[in-house]
Amino acid sequence: MKLQVAIDLLTTADALALSHQVAPHVDIIELGTPLIKNAGLSAISAVKAAHPDKQVFADLKTADAGELEADLAFAAGADLVTVLGSAADATIAGAVKAARAHGKGVVADLINHPDRVHRARELAELGVEFVEVHAGLDEQAQPGYSIEVLLRDGRESGVPFSIAGGVKLSTIAQVQASGASVAVAGAAIYGAPDPAAAARELKEAIRAAEPAAV
Numbered sequence: 001m002k003l004q005v006a007i008d009l010l011t012t013a014d015a016l017a018l019s020h021q022v023a024p025h026v027d028i029i030e031l032g033t034p035l036i037k038n039a040g041l042s043a044i045s046a047v048k049a050a051h052p053d054k055q056v057f058a059d060l061k062t063a064d065a066g067e068l069e070a071d072l073a074f075a076a077g078a079d080l081v082t083v084l085g086s087a088a089d090a091t092i093a094g095a096v097k098a099a100r101a102h103g104k105g106v107v108a109d110l111i112n113h114p115d116r117v118h119r120a121r122e123l124a125e126l127g128v129e130f131v132e133v134h135a136g137l138d139e140q141a142q143p144g145y146s147i148e149v150l151l152r153d154g155r156e157s158g159v160p161f162s163i164a165g166g167v168k169l170s171t172i173a174q175v176q177a178s179g180a181s182v183a184v185a186g187a188a189i190y191g192a193p194d195p196a197a198a199a200r201e202l203k204e205a206i207r208a209a210e211p212a213a214v
């Protein structure tokens with residue numbers, strides 16, 4: 001299972017400061033939606049230039065004009081971009097078309113979708129790399145939120161998926177056991193007193209639970 005850091009900070013300078021601290025411990029560096037809205041696509045270029053060996057994930061959450069928005073982010077240096085799973089099939093297909101033209105990938109974000117399992121299967125058919133089974137920051141803040149519903153839906157979907165929404169050291173083992181391809185951790189890393197240590201601990205927990213190589 002890969003580890004993805006979600007950088008939900010607001011400036012390119014802060015994003016780069018964090019990415020330099022945590023890069024040795026993560027596989028994918030995500031630029032969060034508020035960061036891209038605040039700093040623009042140049043933030044993607046700056047992070048890719050600083051970390052050419054990492055997958056750079058632009059959390060565009062595209063809702064329309066899939067081909068155009070994905071093309072802009074890929075041209076800026078993104079390796080993966082998000083479209084909303086609730087967007088029209090034509091929007092998803094447009095983003096996938098742009099990804100194929102660039103040799104990159106699309107991730108469909110299932111945030112707030114009422115039927116994640118069914119839609120995840122449709123999105124896989126449309127050609128996305130994987131689906132993100134995701135509870136956003138507002139959903140996580142609701143009383144009674146539990147990551148377990150995400151894990152259940154990801155497992156049941158039968159397609160490659162990531163989990164995002166409160167991934168932390170106390171839940172990483174459950175996330176890995178669910179069969180997720182990627183664990184996305186935002187606040188558990190950028191909000192930690194020592195982000196590098198937090199990322200390292202998450203990565204070590206993943207490695208410890210992986211079957212030994214033969």
Ligand SMILES: O=C(CO)[C@H](O)[C@H](O)COP(=O)(O)O
Pocket residue numbers: 006007008032033059134135136137140164165166167184185186187188
């Ligand atoms: O995309 C996001 C919000 O829409 C976040 O980046 C995602 O939820 C991961 O953050 P956290 O680990 O803090 O929940």
